[in-house]
Amino acid sequence: MNWSPITGALAGLALVALPSLAQAAPRDPSGIWLTEDGKARIRVEKCGAQNTNICGYAVWLKTPLNDEGKPRVDFRNPDPKKQARASLGHQMIMGLKPNSEGKYEGKIYNAENGKFYDVTIWSEAQGELSVRGCMLGFLCGSQTWEQKGDLAQGQLTGPTNGANGPRADAEWAPKGNPAVANA
Known part of the structure; x- marks a missing residue:
């Protein structure tokens, strides 16, 4: 087979372009992460039917009790069934x-105001998790969790x-698990 200079150039371009077309595999963000303000530790782990999604749970709070000495609850949650659940x-x-x-993207819930935000998380450096939340698609803020x-x-x-573990919301609980507290 005769290769013309044009064919050779096209083949070379294809070889250079192929790696950029491949989807980058996200670094697994599983672990315990301290939020930037130091108020909570979030356990991030695989979840979903195929165990390919990422979920996160508040597993430690700097201030787990309210002013009355009772466990903090999620009273600002828009779902009335979840307003009495413990924040921890x-x-x-x-x-x-x-x-x-x-990177991973989806929704994050802020218990301080009862709102959901678009979020993207990724890890570029060992021991650091970048968390970028957005409201309305353009009002964004970022944090680095340790x-x-x-x-x-x-x-x-x-x-x-x-x-002694966190509770998955019903839509993310492992199938067949009767212990879902937030159904």
């Missing part, structure tokens, strides 16, 4: 999906929906 252990990252940029390997006093350590 609730799900806040909702089944993020991998995107073509090697990975924690130690155990904080009062931190939930059990499996999701298990003893």
Whole structure:
């Protein structure tokens, strides 16, 4: 087969372009992360029917009790059925999906105001998780969370929906798990 200079150039361009067309595999963000303000530790883990999504749970709060000495509850939640649930252990990252940029995107819940935001999370450096939340698609803010390997006093350590563990919202709970508290 004779290769012309044009054919050779096209073949070379194809070889250079192919790697950029491949979808970047996101770095697994699973772990315990301290929020930038130091008020909470969030456990990030795989979830969903195929275990390919990312969910996150508040497993430690700097101030777990309210002014009356009772556990804080999610009283600002727009779902009346969830307003009495404890803030410690609730799900806040909702089944993020991998995107073509090697990041995860979806929704995050802010218990401080009872609102959901678009969120993208990714990890470019070991021990750091970048979290970018947006409202209306253009009003955005970013934080960097720090990975924690130690155990904080009062931190939930059990499996999701298990003893001393956080609770998945019903739509993200492992199938066949009767222990879903937030259904």
